[in-house]
Amino acid sequence: MAMSEQQKTIIDAILAERERQDKKWGEQNHVPPIWLGILGEEFGELCQAVNETGFNYGTELGGYENMKREAIQVAAVAIGFLECLERNREKWGL
Numbered sequence: 001m002a003m004s005e006q007q008k009t010i011i012d013a014i015l016a017e018r019e020r021q022d023k024k025w026g027e028q029n030h031v032p033p034i035w036l037g038i039l040g041e042e043f044g045e046l047c048q049a050v051n052e053t054g055f056n057y058g059t060e061l062g063g064y065e066n067m068k069r070e071a072i073q074v075a076a077v078a079i080g081f082l083e084c085l086e087r088n089r090e091k092w093g094l
């Protein structure tokens with residue numbers, strides 16, 4: 001299946017965010033419940049950006065750029081979790 005230019009742009013942004021996270025935190029080998037906490041935090045920030053946009057609270061937290069940034073962070077954390085699962089699959093007996 002061919003990727004559209006739009007998909008390439010989005011995937012590139014997610015991979016750039018993955019790189020940023022690795023530079024900031026190093027390789028992360030958390031157990032799944034910890035990943036859920038991290039993903040939950042990012043999902044919460046995305047919810048906040050959506051709410052701030054939809055309800056127009058007049059803060060700096062809503063709008064296209066914030067929704068986009070937080071959605072990219074959610075996707076990047078989910079990929080980080082998947083990478084961790086692959087790295088630790090045998091070790092964790094999965």
Ligand SMILES: [Mg+2]
Nearest residue numbers: 042045070073
């Ligand atoms: Mg975030």
